[in-house]
Structure formats: C-alpha cells, structure tokens
Amino acid sequence: MTRFSGRHLLGIEPLEPADISALLDTAETLREVLTRPIKKVPTLRGKTIVNLFYEASTRTRSSFEMAEKALSADTLSISMATASVQKGETLLDTARNIEAMQPDMIVMRHSSSGAPHFLSRNCRSAVVNAGDGAHEHPTQALLDAFTLRQKRGRLQGLRVAIIGDLLHSRVMRSNLWLLKKMKADVILCGPPTLVPPGIESLAPCTFRIDEAIEGADAVMMLRIQLERMSGGFFPSLREYHQRFGLTEARMKRAKNNVLIMHPGPINRGVEIASEVADGPYSVILDQVTNGVAVRMAVLFLLLGGSEVAS
Amino acid sequence: MSRGVLLKGGRVVDPSQGVDASLDLLLRDGAVAALGENLAPDDADIVDIAGLVACPGFIDIHVHLREPGYEEKETIATGTRAAAAGGFASVCCMPNTNPVNDQAGITRFILERAAAADCARVYPIGAVTKGSRGEELAEYGDLRDAGCVAVSDDGRPVSDARLMRRALDYARAFDLTIIDHCEDPRLSEKALMNEGAVSTLLGLSGVPWVSEAMMVERDVLLAELTGGKAHIAHVSTASAVDAVRRGKARGVRVTAEATPHHLLLTDQAVKDLEYDTSTKMNPPLRCDADRRAVIEGLRDGTIDCIATDHAPHTIDDKMIEFDQAAFGIVGLETAVSLCLDRLVRTDMITLGRLVDLFAGAPARVLCLPGGTLKPGAPADVTVLDLDRSVTVEPSRFLSKGRCTPFAGWNLKGAPVMTIVGGKIVFSVDR
Numbered sequence: 001m002t003r004f005s006g007r008h009l010l011g012i013e014p015l016e017p018a019d020i021s022a023l024l025d026t027a028e029t030l031r032e033v034l035t036r037p038i039k040k041v042p043t044l045r046g047k048t049i050v051n052l053f054y055e056a057s058t059r060t061r062s063s064f065e066m067a068e069k070a071l072s073a074d075t076l077s078i079s080m081a082t083a084s085v086q087k088g089e090t091l092l093d094t095a096r097n098i099e100a101m102q103p104d105m106i107v108m109r110h111s112s113s114g115a116p117h118f119l120s121r122n123c124r125s126a127v128v129n130a131g132d133g134a135h136e137h138p139t140q141a142l143l144d145a146f147t148l149r150q151k152r153g154r155l156q157g158l159r160v161a162i163i164g165d166l167l168h169s170r171v172m173r174s175n176l177w178l179l180k181k182m183k184a185d186v187i188l189c190g191p192p193t194l195v196p197p198g199i200e201s202l203a204p205c206t207f208r209i210d211e212a213i214e215g216a217d218a219v220m221m222l223r224i225q226l227e228r229m230s231g232g233f234f235p236s237l238r239e240y241h242q243r244f245g246l247t248e249a250r251m252k253r254a255k256n257n258v259l260i261m262h263p264g265p266i267n268r269g270v271e272i273a274s275e276v277a278d279g280p281y282s283v284i285l286d287q288v289t290n291g292v293a294v295r296m297a298v299l300f301l302l303l304g305g306s307e308v309a310s
Numbered sequence: 311m312s313r314g315v316l317l318k319g320g321r322v323v324d325p326s327q328g329v330d331a332s333l334d335l336l337l338r339d340g341a342v343a344a345l346g347e348n349l350a351p352d353d354a355d356i357v358d359i360a361g362l363v364a365c366p367g368f369i370d371i372h373v374h375l376r377e378p379g380y381e382e383k384e385t386i387a388t389g390t391r392a393a394a395a396g397g398f399a400s401v402c403c404m405p406n407t408n409p410v411n412d413q414a415g416i417t418r419f420i421l422e423r424a425a426a427a428d429c430a431r432v433y434p435i436g437a438v439t440k441g442s443r444g445e446e447l448a449e450y451g452d453l454r455d456a457g458c459v460a461v462s463d464d465g466r467p468v469s470d471a472r473l474m475r476r477a478l479d480y481a482r483a484f485d486l487t488i489i490d491h492c493e494d495p496r497l498s499e500k501a502l503m504n505e506g507a508v509s510t511l512l513g514l515s516g517v518p519w520v521s522e523a524m525m526v527e528r529d530v531l532l533a534e535l536t537g538g539k540a541h542i543a544h545v546s547t548a549s550a551v552d553a554v555r556r557g558k559a560r561g562v563r564v565t566a567e568a569t570p571h572h573l574l575l576t577d578q579a580v581k582d583l584e585y586d587t588s589t590k591m592n593p594p595l596r597c598d599a600d601r602r603a604v605i606e607g608l609r610d611g612t613i614d615c616i617a618t619d620h621a622p623h624t625i626d627d628k629m630i631e632f633d634q635a636a637f638g639i640v641g642l643e644t645a646v647s648l649c650l651d652r653l654v655r656t657d658m659i660t661l662g663r664l665v666d667l668f669a670g671a672p673a674r675v676l677c678l679p680g681g682t683l684k685p686g687a688p689a690d691v692t693v694l695d696l697d698r699s700v701t702v703e704p705s706r707f708l709s710k711g712r713c714t715p716f717a718g719w720n721l722k723g724a725p726v727m728t729i730v731g732g733k734i735v736f737s738v739d740r
C-alpha cells in the first residue's frame with residue numbers, strides 16, 4: 001500500500017511529489033468503492049472525525065462528509081457562523097473542547113489564512129485543511145489533479161492555464177504548488193490588480209486571456225467574488241467578462257479537447273459563459289465526483305486505516 | 311554628601327567622551343562624581359565589575375507601558391522592571407493609553423506611577439492631537455511643563471498633512487519633537503504583514519513598502535518647510551532610510567530609530583514560524599533588502615538610535631488566528647542581547663557604536679538628561695557582560711507581555727546590572 005509522510009494535511013506546499021502520487025493512487029483505488037451498490041467499506045470504523053467549518057461551504061463539507069461515511073468513520077459536523085464567533089469562543093477554546101472528545105481528526109475550513117497551522121500546534125488530532133483564507137485548499141488541488149490525470153493519463157507536461165482572481169484564491173495557490181511539483185506547465189492570468197506580488201517567480205503570468213488559453217490542455221477558471229468590484233479591483237462585471245471571462249470564441253485557442261475546470265460555485269456570465277460551463281469540454285461535475293474519492297484517500301492515509309476491502 | 315557607589319575594575323565605554331578604557335566610576339548623590347584610574351574614596355560601597363563593561367544608562371525612546379487603561383497588558387511597574395532587566399535605565403512611554411496622554415493630568419499620573427515603581431526612569435510622550443484622533447492639536451505647552459519629552463500619535467500616523475505641518479510648526483515654541491508612525495492609512499488598510507512574495511504564498515494581505523516611504527518623505531518635507539523636528543519611529547524600509555538620509559543631507563531636522571526585530575528578521579519569519587502571531591507587528595517585518603538597508607542606515611548614521619517598540623499584549627490578544635491577533639511584540643528584555651550578539655559580535659557595528667545607539671543618541675534625539683558618564687550627569691549606568699550566554703525564555707520575562715519571535719534564541723552578551731540615579735535597580739547574580 002502507498003505511504004504518506006505527513007501527520008496533517010495543511011497545504012500542498014510542504015508535500016513531496018511522492019506524497020501527491022500516493023494520495024492520487026489511493027484515490028484511484030478508493031473511487032471504485034463509490035461505484036458499488038453498497039458504497040461503504042469498514043476501513044475507518046471506530047475513528048472519529050470532526051468537521052469544523054467556520055465558513056459556509058456546502059460543497060466541500062458535503063464532500064468530506066460523504067468520504068467519511070463511505071469509510072465508516074464516525075463524524076460530527078460543526079458549523080461556526082463567523083458572525084457569532086466574533087464575540088464568542090476563541091478558536092483555541094473550541095479546539096480544546098473538541099480535543100476533550102478525543103477525535104482522531106479535525107477537518108477545518110476557516111476564513112483566516114494559517115488557522116489550521118494554529119490548530120495543529122494546539123491539538124493532538126490530525127488536522128486537514130479544508131480551505132484557509134487565501135492560503136491553500138489542498139483537497140481541491142488534489143481533486144483537480146485527479147481529474148486531470150483521469151482524463152489525460154498524466155500531469156507531467158500538461159499545459160494548464162489558471163485564470164481569474166489570483167490574489168484572493170487559495171485554489172490557485174494549492175493548484176500552483178501541485179502542478180509545479182508534478183511538472184505540469186502552469187500559466188497564470190488575471191487583471192493586474194488581482195495578481196499577487198511575487199507570483200511570477202513561481203509561474204509565468206499574463207494579463208491577456210487569449211495568451212493564457214493558447215495551446216492549453218486544461219483551463220481552470222477561478223471564481224470572482226462579487227464584492228471584489230467594490231474593492232476597486234476592476235471597473236465592472238461587464239468589462240471583466242469581456243476581458244477575462246472564458247467564452248466559446250476564446251476556447252478555440254486551446255487544444256481541441258481542452259478540459260474546462262472550475263472549483264465552484266460558478267458566477268455564470270462573469271468568469272465563465274454558461275455555454276462553456278455546460279459545454280462538452282467541461283469537467284466541472286467530474287471534479288465534484290472525484291472530490292469524494294480524493295478526500296477518502298486523504299482520510300485513509302492520514303488515519304492509517306486498514307487495507308481497503310476488495 | 312551621601313555614601314557613594316564605586317564601580318571598580320570594569321571597562322568603561324562611553325562614546326560621548328570618546329572613552330573606552332579600564333576605569334573606575336564613582337557615583338554619588340544621584341550623579342556621576344568621577345571617572346578615573348584607581349579611584350579609592352573612603353566613603354563608597356565598592357561594586358566589583360571586573361570583566362564587565364560599564365556604559366551610560368541605556369535609553370529606549372519607544373515603549374508602550376499601557377498604563378493607564380490596559381493594565382492587563384502591562385503596568386508602569388512591570389514595564390519599568392522589564393526595562394531595568396533589559397539594561398534600560400530610562401524609557402519613553404507612548405501616549406496610546408486609555409485615556410490617551412493628551413493632557414497634563416495624565417502625564418502627571420504616569421510620572422507618579424513611575425516614581426512609585428522606583429525603577430527605570432520614565433519620560434512620557436504626549437499626544438500630537440487630542441485623543442490621538444488626528445483632528446486638533448493637543449496642548450503642547452501644558453504637556454511639556456508636566457514632563458512630556460516629545461509628542462506622538464504612535465499606533466497611527468498623523469495622516470492629515472496640514473495638521474502635521476501645524477504640529478511641527480507649533481511644537482517649535484516648546485522645542486518638542488514630533489515622533490511619527492509613518493504609514494499611509496489607506497494603503498495599509500487590512501494589511502497583516504509586508505506585501506511581497508511571502509505574503510502571496512501565505513495568502514495574507516500585505517502592505518507595500520510605499521506606504522511607509524510616502525509618509526516619511528512627507529514628514530521630511532514638512533520638517534523642512536516648518537523647521538520643526540520630526541523623528542521617524544521604527545523605520546523598516548529601504549526607501550524610508552533613503553528619505554531620511556536625503557533629508558539629513560539637506561539639513562532638515564529629522565531623526566530616526568530602528569527596532570531590533572526590523573534589523574534582524576524578515577517577513578520570511580512569518581512563514582518559518584507558520585503564522586505564529588509573534589511575527590505580527592506594525593510596521594511589519596520586511597524583505598531582506600529592506601532589512602539590510604536599515605542596517606546600512608544604522609552604520610552610516612542615518613538611523614540615529616535603536617528603540618524597541620516594546621508592545622506587550624495579553625495571551626488572549628495573541629493566541630488567536632493571525633488576522634485577528636493584535637500587532638506588536640515585547641522587546642525590552644531581548645534588545646540588548648540581540649544587538650550584542652547579532653550586530654556587535656558579527657562586526658556589523660562596534661561596541662562603541664552600539665552604546666551610542668542605546669545611550670548617547672536617544673538622549674540627543676529627544677534632549678534627555680543622561681546618555682553620558684561625564685561628571686555631573688545622572689548616575690545611570692548599564693553594565694554588560696559580553697561573554698554571558700543567554701537563551702530567550704519568555705516565561706521568565708518580567709514584562710506581562712510574552713510574545714516575541716526570538717523565543718529560544720541563544721545569544722552571547724547580556725546586560726547584568728542597571729543603575730538608576732546611583733541605585734542598583736537590577737543585577738544578575740554571578
């Protein structure tokens with residue numbers, strides 16, 4: 001069976017390529033479970049996992065919950081609306097209280113970059129980062145890589161364009177690390193106001209979407225949060241869509257069978273036109289399906305479950 | 311004439327007199343009585359400091375003592391004990407207390423507390439504007455008479471250029487220096503650290519170097535316009551150093567300080583310490599080019615003195631998510647050892663220069679008594695042991711604040727005795 005070197009999954013940056021391969025290979029094995037009539041194996045029976053979500057996220061949270069159930073872990077999901085947290089319990093107190101229940105793992109989504117690092121320093125459980133601020137969203141990058149590998153058979157040498165709000169995107173950061181480590185060619189694109197400083201030392205960056213799409217094997221579109229407009233990052237959604245949105249006409253510059261990806265939720269007509277999101281090249285729903293298998297692999301490898309029953 | 315104290319057998323380093331020699335130092339009636347070879351007065355207690363270095367008492371002109379109002383973070387009593395333990399005979403305390411030190415009554419309260427604590431000297435800094443709200447000038451005449459040695463709205467900049475002009479101009483009547491915390495409030499909005507490659511990787515919002523540099527340029531120009539005295543607090547960027555350097559070359563009355571953390575750390579520490587909030591302060595740790603430029607400023611005299619920006623907070627203020635944690639770290643009990651080990655032992659600056667940065671220079675910048683061991687000067691002495699090895703252990707700090715990015719650092723060279731007005735207020739058992 002494959003190995004994984006870490007105790008926590010806080011981000012893709014600290015992982016070795018071998019860790020990433022181990023996770024993707026394990027996901028491959030576990031994906032088969034989800035096609036069975038009874039989608040459940042006893043692998044993590046007796047293990048307790050707490051899902052601690054400080055940010056609303058239907059998609060990621062339900063994906064983790066399905067992965068946990070498929071592996072027969074006992075789970076508890078706690079939703080901490082950020083507004084009520086402001087005056088209430090600190091993260092440290094919450095962590096200590098959860099620790100007192102002796103879970104094996106805490107899966108946390110938090111709006112503060114670095115919150116999972118803080119949690120991992122202050123508790124004994126394994127910590128899985130389900131997205132922290134603008135820092136990382138490692139399981140999203142893993143499921144994106146899994147989807148790419150599934151459709152193209154490899155990651156090495158693929159040309160992947162990541163387009164949109166690079167500044168605020170944890171999905172971009174995790175994907176950038178993962179794709180670089182697995183020797184794919186990444187090109188970044190966004191309006192200059194949404195390009196974080198120093199990113200060009202990690203991957204080439206262009207302000208012209210046509211240039212980014214040119215010859216791409218895959219195009220990952222990032223969500224534009226509508227409140228960015230009030231931050232003065234760009235003048236209007238109309239201009240954003242015209243200059244940085246993915247339209248059918250633009251897609252012609254990509255490779256013939258280009259893969260169109262998006263971490264969701266989609267702003268139709270802003271970063272991506274509906275015809276593209278729903279079109280034949282879109283693998284957006286495959287990403288969602290694969291998310292469960294990838295998260296099963298993360299839980300399995302971190303909790304050292306027994307062999308997958310075949 | 312009371313009994314004196316004779317510091318015997320040590321090496322005296324006092325750049326104000328160009329002295330670096332084995333000399334005895336006699337203190338009497340709160341003042342330096344004599345400095346010479348083989349002094350043997352018959353009415354003095356002898357303190358053997360063989361193998362140690364005696365310097366003019368160190369002065370930290372940028373300290374947050376938190377009292378009144380935030381006594382859970384620090385008090386004048388705990389802060390002055392921490393100062394003494396760190397080798398500082400005097401501290402200047404910033405006015406961002408609650409209430410703000412913007413009137414004589416509060417200044418007098420601080421001085422009363424300091425007298426009761428009877429440890430390091432405290433020189434209060436008044437507010438530039440009432441309530442440090444940046445709207446109306448505070449009453450500098452009253453503040454000066456009550457004992458304020460400068461004015462500052464530290465914690466925030468004086469953002470209105472017209473108000474800064476008036477402050478620099480008006481303060482001339484009282485010979486007060488305006489100490490400005492330089493940053494552009496809009497460029498700094500929501501910033502958690504320095505903007506650059508590291509903030510990008512960490513996904514933390516950053517403040518660009520320009521924010522500080524613009525404000526320093528403005529202050530230098532306004533000091534030039536008015537003839538007032540501007541002191542730039544905690545300089546952290548290359549461009550700010552350059553602005554001060556050019557101002558000084560034109561004869562503008564501008565001075566500047568740098569903190570040990572900006573001299574020794576970069577924003578990489580935020581990443582290396584994995585978002586530990588001991589790396590969160592304002593101004594933030596900058597990139598290495600900035601850090602090296604600040605050291606260069608220290609070497610060529612552009613930076614006048616070292617100050618700690620000692621900013622204690624409670625555990626609750628710091629043991630939280632990075633973006634929600636308070637800005638600031640403690641510095642009084644680490645500054646001298648850090649500088650001895652990392653600046654002097656590495657030959658970046660000489661011991662004499664360091665003593666000037668900690669004693670003579672801060673006294674000159676704010677026209678304070680002390681900073682020298684000339685006969686007649688206050689009997690304030692800092693004694694250093696250049697061979698003493700110490701490990702930074704926050705749990706042993708006398709300050710209520712424990713947050714420092716230097717925890718666990720092993721350093722060689724430490725303050726071992728602090729004398730204020732001829733009285734030993736701190737000493738290490740040897």
Ligand SMILES: [Zn+2]
Nearest residue numbers: 464465491543
């Ligand atoms: Zn300040």
